[in-house]
Amino acid sequence: MTSSASQDCYVIGDLQGCDSPLQRLRQSLPADDGHALIFAGDLINRGPQSLQTLRSVMAMGERARTVLGNHDLHLLAVACGIRPAHRDDTLDEILNAPDREALIHWLRHRPLAIFEQGHLIVHAGVLPQWDVQQALALAGEVEAMLQSDQWIAFLRHMYGNQPDRWHDDLAGYDRLRCVINAFTRLRFCQADGTMDFSVKEGADAAPEGLMPWFEVPGRRSTDVTVVFGHWSTLGLMMRDNLIALDTGCVWGGKLSAVRLSDRALFQVQCPQARRPG
Numbered sequence: 001m002t003s004s005a006s007q008d009c010y011v012i013g014d015l016q017g018c019d020s021p022l023q024r025l026r027q028s029l030p031a032d033d034g035h036a037l038i039f040a041g042d043l044i045n046r047g048p049q050s051l052q053t054l055r056s057v058m059a060m061g062e063r064a065r066t067v068l069g070n071h072d073l074h075l076l077a078v079a080c081g082i083r084p085a086h087r088d089d090t091l092d093e094i095l096n097a098p099d100r101e102a103l104i105h106w107l108r109h110r111p112l113a114i115f116e117q118g119h120l121i122v123h124a125g126v127l128p129q130w131d132v133q134q135a136l137a138l139a140g141e142v143e144a145m146l147q148s149d150q151w152i153a154f155l156r157h158m159y160g161n162q163p164d165r166w167h168d169d170l171a172g173y174d175r176l177r178c179v180i181n182a183f184t185r186l187r188f189c190q191a192d193g194t195m196d197f198s199v200k201e202g203a204d205a206a207p208e209g210l211m212p213w214f215e216v217p218g219r220r221s222t223d224v225t226v227v228f229g230h231w232s233t234l235g236l237m238m239r240d241n242l243i244a245l246d247t248g249c250v251w252g253g254k255l256s257a258v259r260l261s262d263r264a265l266f267q268v269q270c271p272q273a274r275r276p277g
Contacts, residue, residue, distance in 0.1 A: 008035035010266070011121055012257045013245030014229040015039065016071065017047025017090050019056050021255040021270045028266050029257065034063065037257075038114055040229035040245050041069025041123030041184065043107075044094065047250045047273045051093035051103075058106050068110050068146075069123040069230065070184040073158065076146075079104050082155050088274065108146045112183045113139035117260045119243075120221065124230040125186030127166050128193045128216035132224045138179045145176060165194040187231055189213050202233040214242050227258070238263065250274050 010029060015022055029035070043057055043066060044050040057064050066072075075091055077083035079100070085091060094103055113136055114121040120132050122139075130138065145154045157173035158180060166178055181195060188196045188210040196210050203212045212234075213219075214226065222241050229246035236256060237244035243263075249255040252272025258265055 009038065009116055009260045010035060010257045011038045011040060011119070011227050011243070011245060011260065013040050013247055013255060014042040014069065014232070014249060015044070015047070015053050015057075015255070016042050016250040016273075017044045017050035017053050018249050018255065018270060018273060019047075019049035019053040021249055021268050022053065022056060024268045025255050025257055025266060028268060037064045038116060038121050039064070039066035040121060040227065041067045042071040042229060042246075043069070044075060045071035045090055046088060047090060050090045051097055054094060054103055054107070055099075058103070065114055066110050067114055067121055067123050068107075068112055068184065072107055072110070073155075073180070073184060076104065076108055076151075077155050077158070080152050080155055082152070083159070108151055111139060111143050112180070115224075119225045119227050119260050121227045123184045124228060125182055125213040126219075126221045126226055127182045127186070127195075128189070128213065128219040128221075129166050130182075131220040135221065139183060142176050142179050142183075161195075161197055164196075165192065184230070186213050187234075189216060191216060200233065202235070205233075227260075236265075238265075 044054055057066060078085050078091060079095060094100060115136055126135050158177060160177060163170060163174050163178050170178055185197055186195055188199050188206050190209055199205060225241045225243060227243040231244060232246045232248040232251060234244050236247050243258055245256050247254040247256045249270040250273050253270060254267040255270055256267045
């Protein structure tokens with residue numbers, strides 16, 4: 001589903017298993033006339049209501065879309081026995097749910113990137129070498145694999161930090177891994193687009209030689225507005241061609257939504273479900 005230009009469309013930041021704030025945020029939006037919702041990924045994990053959150057978004061049907069985040073992919077890997085659960089995961093309710101298979105099937109058929117009303121929505125970032133057309137095409141390559149009968153084999157090869165720099169001639173699992181790392185894990189990179197996954201602090205904490213992906217000189221996606229989540233220590237950021245929406249709901253911050261047509265911001269305060277550290 002693609003919403004029409006006349007239909008209000010709201011992008012919502014990382015939920016991470018916080019369904020109650022989502023319901024309060026939806027109630028705070030202007031009168032519901034069929035507006036569309038796009039979620040910036042990480043629907044689940046760490047918060048106390050992962051199962052209910054996933055069911056809530058699924059129940060919205062075609063009016064709601066989401067891009068995949070790293071926690072969503074982690075659920076797929078844990079469900080297939082490819083990765084062990086982490087100590088702070090809150091996925092057991094999903095893994096033990098009677099509708100588990102339907103939930104997993106729905107999740108793996110979500111996109112990595114959505115282009116809507118001049119906005120490119122991703123979970124984490126876009127490599128500076130990619131323009132919007134290439135970004136969407138590469139997202140489509142990963143989506144096709146996740147939706148194929150080879151998806152479990154792909155998950156076995158999905159993890160790893162290499163290759164950490166994009167080349168158009170990358171092929172096979174290396175190509176797909178580089179793409180998925182950019183869309184779901186990226187925060188900092190070097191001026192040549194080499195990704196770094198070791199630093200998770202705010203934008204001003206970049207070690208020498210690193211910079212936020214969106215500040216790389218010559219980034220080719222500056223002609224559209226990129227909307228993303230993932231980076232709670234960055235917080236809310238609204239620039240001419242950039243909107244960051246992870247405002248730390250699960251950490252006791254806020255859950256944020258932005259209306260694409262006019263950048264109106266809607267937020268609700270969230271209880272602290274998880275302590276950093």
